[in-house]
Amino acid sequence: MGIRFDLFILSIALLSAPCLSDLVLSKVDRRDDMTGIASVDLTSQIVRITSTLKVENLGTDPVSEVLLPFPEHQAKNLAYLAATINEGKGKAKSSAASLPIEVAHPKEMPPGLIWYSVSLPKGLGKGERLTLDVLAVFTHALRPFPEKISQAENQFVVFQDSAYYLSPYAVKVQSLSVKLPSDPKLESYTKIENTVVSGSEIKYGPYENRPPFSYSSIIVHFENNQPFAVAQELVREIEISHWGNVQVTEHYNLIHGGAQSMGEFSRLDYQARPHVRGASAFRHLVAKLPPRAHSVYYRDEIGNISTSHLWVDSKKTQLEIEPRYPIFGGWKTSFTIGYGLPLKDFLFQTEGKRFLNFSFGCPINDLVIDNLILKVVLPEGSRDILVSVPFPVKQWHETKFSHLDMVGRPVVVLEKMNVVQEHNQHFQVYYKFNNLSLLREPLMLISGFFFLFVACIVYMHADLTISKSSASYVAKLQWDEVQTAIQQVQNIINRCLTIHDRLEASLRDLSRTGDVQACKATRKAADSSLKELSKELKPLVAFLHSSPQAAQILPKVEELVVKERELQEKLMSKHSTVVDIYEKKTGGREIENRVALIQQKLTALRQEVEDQLEAID
Ligand SMILES: *[C@@H]1O[C@H](CO)[C@@H](O)[C@H](O)[C@H]1NC(C)=O
Numbered sequence: 363m364g365i366r367f368d369l370f371i372l373s374i375a376l377l378s379a380p381c382l383s384d385l386v387l388s389k390v391d392r393r394d395d396m397t398g399i400a401s402v403d404l405t406s407q408i409v410r411i412t413s414t415l416k417v418e419n420l421g422t423d424p425v426s427e428v429l430l431p432f433p434e435h436q437a438k439n440l441a442y443l444a445a446t447i448n449e450g451k452g453k454a455k456s457s458a459a460s461l462p463i464e465v466a467h468p469k470e471m472p473p474g475l476i477w478y479s480v481s482l483p484k485g486l487g488k489g490e491r492l493t494l495d496v497l498a499v500f501t502h503a504l505r506p507f508p509e510k511i512s513q514a515e516n517q518f519v520v521f522q523d524s525a526y527y528l529s530p531y532a533v534k535v536q537s538l539s540v541k542l543p544s545d546p547k548l549e550s551y552t553k554i555e556n557t558v559v560s561g562s563e564i565k566y567g568p569y570e571n572r573p574p575f576s577y578s579s580i581i582v583h584f585e586n587n588q589p590f591a592v593a594q595e596l597v598r599e600i601e602i603s604h605w606g607n608v609q610v611t612e613h614y615n616l617i618h619g620g621a622q623s624m625g626e627f628s629r630l631d632y633q634a635r636p637h638v639r640g641a642s643a644f645r646h647l648v649a650k651l652p653p654r655a656h657s658v659y660y661r662d663e664i665g666n667i668s669t670s671h672l673w674v675d676s677k678k679t680q681l682e683i684e685p686r687y688p689i690f691g692g693w694k695t696s697f698t699i700g701y702g703l704p705l706k707d708f709l710f711q712t713e714g715k716r717f718l719n720f721s722f723g724c725p726i727n728d729l730v731i732d733n734l735i736l737k738v739v740l741p742e743g744s745r746d747i748l749v750s751v752p753f754p755v756k757q758w759h760e761t762k763f764s765h766l767d768m769v770g771r772p773v774v775v776l777e778k779m780n781v782v783q784e785h786n787q788h789f790q791v792y793y794k795f796n797n798l799s800l801l802r803e804p805l806m807l808i809s810g811f812f813f814l815f816v817a818c819i820v821y822m823h824a825d826l827t828i829s830k831s832s833a834s835y836v837a838k839l840q841w842d843e844v845q846t847a848i849q850q851v852q853n854i855i856n857r858c859l860t861i862h863d864r865l866e867a868s869l870r871d872l873s874r875t876g877d878v879q880a881c882k883a884t885r886k887a888a889d890s891s892l893k894e895l896s897k898e899l900k901p902l903v904a905f906l907h908s909s910p911q912a913a914q915i916l917p918k919v920e921e922l923v924v925k926e927r928e929l930q931e932k933l934m935s936k937h938s939t940v941v942d943i944y945e946k947k948t949g950g951r952e953i954e955n956r957v958a959l960i961q962q963k964l965t966a967l968r969q970e971v972e973d974q975l976e977a978i979d
């Protein structure tokens with residue numbers, strides 16, 4: 363084949379295996395015959411190795427830990443390691459709690475190994491036995507070979523491990539099964555003694571009585587067109603609102619981590635036969651969101667992506683994500699999904715504290731996450747924050763500001779490299795929160811709105827009085843003007859009447875003194891005065907004509923003016939007649955009768971004018 367693999371050779375180890383303890387692995391099965399699940403699972407891009415170890419203490423001292431070594435090249439890809447006690451076939455495995463595991467540095471061990479130590483719940487005494495289930499999950503452990511393929515080619519990958527279980531303890535009986543994707547195209551595999559291929563499985567063993575650190579490299583080269591979706595970075599933001607919502611926003615930076623795509627990409631070819639012309643590409647990803655998720659969206663920097671589907675039932679909400687183009691090896695895409703969740707499903711109270719209980723990992727299955735940054739944004743005013751995560755993570759605090767925030771919201775940031783589905787475990791963020799703080803923002807809003815409304819009312823009120831009064835004020839002003847005009851008219855009429863009186867008086871004087879000249883002078887003065895008054899009257903009457911508010915009173919005023927004019931004319935004719943009588947000394951009954959007639963009319967008119975004045979008043 364002409365390829366070189368980093369073969370791991372433990373020749374030194376085999377020569378100088380130290381006597382670590384009196385433990386012996388009486389049986390190692392990396393094959394689960396009962397359930398039929400292969401113990402080295404290569405069906406996806408993630409390698410899962412489950413091992414069942416029957417541990418037996420042949421020594422006299424109790425043993426409290428079991429050591430698990432991994433070759434360095436494997437250990438750097440180790441994403442998850444868990445060990446549980448297998449209580450026997452009857453018990454469900456999931457009920458067993460994981461045992462504590464720590465990185466260990468045992469002395470005088472062969473080089474090139476990374477060690478983990480599993481602490482047993484109680485020491486294993488002389489002759490006692492125990493069965494451990496160990497799950498190790500590796501990412502980036504399947505190497506594409508060839509490393510570059512064209513659009514139409516299938517993707518082949520290489521996996522490397524040991525046919526013998528690598529252990530510091532002697533292994534009495536062991537076997538291994540490698541499970542490949544269904545209907546496997548097996549390019550090559552390492553054949554040693556007791557190797558059988560059956561269906562999509564390669565079985566190694568059983569092998570008996572292998573000494574500590576036995577190692578026999580096996581290489582499997584096979585077709586694997588599973589979606590090699592790798593999130594180089596995933597930022598999940600979980601924002602708690604005590605008003606009933608948990609808002610989750612997830613930013614993905616995805617790459618196809620499989621064989622690099624080379625040559626031109628032909629969409630035409632791809633669309634015509636996507637399974638043949640793009641077998642190694644991935645089109646869909648499925649995110650399993652919690653039940654009752656709402657306001658789900660999926661977008662990238664261009665905008666919303668409509669080619670996604672949402673299925674909702676009582677157990678889960680499933681979002682099928684379809685990027686804008688198929689993702690081939692080495693291609694990248696980034697997008698954001700977001701959704702809201704009911705607060706009561708995730709926020710609980712205990713001993714005066716609140717706590718968020720939320721899943722750590724990402725909702726997309728079989729996604730490898732190189733770097734996961736998880737931010738929990740707590741409500742403003744939260745304090746005494748405590749985080750509980752079931753595995754080691756980097757952790758720090760930040761502050762986030764959004765609208766109405768005064769001091770900012772505390773943000774707990776958790777960072778973890780190399781995250782897989784097994785990390786979808788619950789973590790808790792405990793914090794204290796004063797309920798009064800909850801009221802701060804609404805109070806701010808309420809007082810804000812209150813002042814706004816007060817301001818509005820004041821403004822509206824002011825505006826109303828101005829506009830209302832401006833209408834009524836103008837009307838009032840106009841009415842005042844009308845009244846003033848009417849008063850002036852009355853005034854003028856009264857002054858006319860006074861002049862009439864003066865003329866009458868001059869006539870009486872005339873009859874007593876016979877001084878015609880004096881009477882004429884009075885008449886002349888009266889004429890000019892009346893003329894003046896008549897001039898003054900004209901604009902007032904014109905104004906009353908133009909003013910709508912004077913409409914009602916106008917006829918009476920006009921009648922008054924007409925009557926006064928009539929009265930004036932009659933008075934003048936009487937005056938002239940009487941003066942004539944005295945001048946020409948004609949006298950006589952006829953004239954006296956004429957004057958008496960005029961006098962009657964004058965008296966009547968005078969009465970009418972005075973009545974009219976009173977009516978107008
Ligand atoms: C994108 O989708 C979300 C949720 O469906 C919606 O609220 C938003 O208005 C959409 N934005 C655009 C630009 O269409």
Ligand SMILES: *[C@@H]1O[C@H](CO)[C@@H](O)[C@H](O)[C@H]1NC(C)=O
Binds near residue numbers: 719720788790
């Ligand atoms: C968190 O939620 C999970 C799943 O609902 C549950 O099994 C677990 O007990 C919860 N943890 C705590 C501390 O309440």
